Each structure stands twice: as C-alpha cells, then as structure tokens.
Amino acid sequence: MIVTANVTKSYGESCVVDGVSLELPKGGITSIIGPNGAGKSTLLSIVSRLMAMDRGTVTVGGLDVTRTPSDELARRLSILRQDNHMTARLTVRDLVSFGRYPHSKGRPTLEDKDHIERAIGYLxxxxxxxxxxDExxxxxxxxxxxxxVLAQDTDYVLLDEPLNNLDMKHAMSMMKLLRRAANDLGKTVVLVLHDINFASWYSDHxxxxxxxxxxxxxxxxxxxxPEVLSDIYEMEIKVHEIGGQLISVYYG
Known part of the structure; x- marks a missing residue:
C-alpha cells in the first residue's frame, strides 16, 4: 500500500500539493486524474522521491521513502517520468538493461538477462x-x-502520463498491457492520466x-x-451508459 499523510509542496507562494493524505490500495491500477495544474505529477514525483516535499510523510509498502536507502527503494518502486530524454545513443536492449541496475549494480547475471528479455518480449x-x-x-x-520499468521488477510501478506520444490504438494497447501486468504479475500500478475514458475502463481505483x-x-x-467529474473539471461532462455498462465519457 502507498500511504501519504499531509503531503505538501509549494513553490514560493504557490502551493501545488496541499496537505494530501491518501491510502492507495495494493494491487491493481490506480489512476490519478484532474485538470492541468492539479498537482498530479508533482504528487507522483514526491511519492517516488524524485522531488522533496515541504512536509508530510510517504510510505510505500511500509518503507518511508525519505529514510529508505536508494538501492532498497529502487527494488520496491519504479517510476517512468513524463520527460524521458536520453542523450546517449542507446539500443532498446541497452535501455531496458538499465532497469536491472538496482539489482545487478552494472554486473548483470543470467537472472538479470532473463528479466531484460522477458520485458522486451512483454512489450x-x-x-x-x-x-x-533515435531510430x-x-x-x-x-x-x-x-x-x-518492468525489467526493474518492482512491486510498485508509477507512470506519469504513459500515453504521451501514443495514438489511440497504441494507447489502448499500452493500457491493456498495464492491466495485464497488474493482473498477471501482481504489480501495483499507479498512473497519472489525462484521458478519463482510459482511466474509467482500465482502473480499479x-x-x-x-x-x-x-x-x-x-x-x-x-x-x-457526471456530478463528480463536472465538479472537478468545472465543465459539463456526460457519461454514456447502456444497460448500466459504462460506454464512454464525453463533454457536453
């Protein structure tokens, strides 16, 4: 379980995360939604210790993220940030191999290589x-x-807008894959998403x-x-259902 208590982050006089207390369930997919500037990505960065909070506490699987050694935390939690830019010229296999560094410390074993090839196949x-x-x-x-991120083989997988740069077909394939990872591999997947339809179809929480x-x-x-989403986004949002089954979310 991921637990945040009174997590707060400000830049000058602007408070971007304001006393957030949450208990995110273990297992399945949790999606964090909301309008631009809501603090979604900042909160995810704080949970993964990429960004320091001004006050509050965060625990992941019982580990306090501010006190746990980096290598130990990296074996329990992995994150894919929104801005992934590599200046070095790497192959796909080289990149995926980086996911094993918390385990191998740069000296990959046969087990590490197996995780790398499995992740390549999975995607x-x-x-x-x-x-x-770059090709x-x-x-x-x-x-x-x-x-x-999957090669890192952590219990908790955090992804900040993983559907960036993906068209509708590949975005759907990505969400199906993450759903499968949660179900088959027992991962706890936490996503920041802008697309409410994908959040509604594939999320548990x-x-x-x-x-x-x-x-x-x-x-x-x-x-x-509609009443929940319209209040959050401050616009009319409708939910299309047939026989009680959600079909789509659209904007009125």
Missing amino acids: DLGALADRFL LSGGQRQRAFVAM IVAMKLGKVAAQGPSAEMIR
Whole structure:
C-alpha cells in the first residue's frame, strides 16, 4: 500500500500539493486524474522521491521513502517520468538493461538477462531490440521506457502520463498491457492520466485532484459519474451508459 499523510509542496507562494493524505490500495491500477495544474505529477514525483516535499510523510509498502536507502527503494518502486530524454545513443536492449541496475549494480547475471528479455518480449519489442532509440517512433520509444520499468521488477510501478506520444490504438494497447501486468504479475500500478475514458475502463481505483488537493477518490464505478467529474473539471461532462455498462465519457 502507498500511504501519504499531509503531503505538501509549494513553490514560493504557490502551493501545488496541499496537505494530501491518501491510502492507495495494493494491487491493481490506480489512476490519478484532474485538470492541468492539479498537482498530479508533482504528487507522483514526491511519492517516488524524485522531488522533496515541504512536509508530510510517504510510505510505500511500509518503507518511508525519505529514510529508505536508494538501492532498497529502487527494488520496491519504479517510476517512468513524463520527460524521458536520453542523450546517449542507446539500443532498446541497452535501455531496458538499465532497469536491472538496482539489482545487478552494472554486473548483470543470467537472472538479470532473463528479466531484460522477458520485458522486451512483454512489450513486443523483440524486432526492435537492437535498434537505436533515435531510430524509433515516439510510441516505440515510450514502449521501450515502459519495458525498462518492468525489467526493474518492482512491486510498485508509477507512470506519469504513459500515453504521451501514443495514438489511440497504441494507447489502448499500452493500457491493456498495464492491466495485464497488474493482473498477471501482481504489480501495483499507479498512473497519472489525462484521458478519463482510459482511466474509467482500465482502473480499479481513481483519485481526482483539483488545485493541489484530493477532490474525490474511490472505485471507478463511483468516480465516473457526471456530478463528480463536472465538479472537478468545472465543465459539463456526460457519461454514456447502456444497460448500466459504462460506454464512454464525453463533454457536453
């Protein structure tokens, strides 16, 4: 379980995360949604210790992220940031291999190599494994970075807008893959998403943020309701259902 207590982060007089206290369930997919500037990515960065908080506490699987040694935390939690830029000329396999560094310390074993190849296969990157990243499309590169995160083989996987650079077809494939990773590999997957439809279809739990605070949270079926979403986004949002089954979310 990921637990945050009174997590706060400010830049000057602007409070971007304002006293957030959450208990994110272990297992399954939790999506963090909300308008731009809601504090979603900042909160995810704080949870993963990429960014220091001004006050509050965060524990991941019982580990205090501010006190746990980096190598130990990296064996329990992995994160894919929104801005993934590599200046070195690397192949897909080179990149995915970085995911094993917390385990191998740069001296990969046969077990590490097995994790690397399994992650490459899981993302259907076998034909691209020896291609350089700068030779790939944006969507292919995004899949390679996700493969790196899966190769790290952590219990908790955090992804900040993993659908960036993906068209609708590849975004759907990515969400199906993350759903499979949560189900088959027992991962706890936490995503920042802008697309409410993908959040509604593939998430078990949804956290909605607004102005740095948690505006609402709960199971997807409770969150994907017009009155909840319209208040969060301050616009008319409709939910299309047939026979009680959610079909789509659209803007009125």
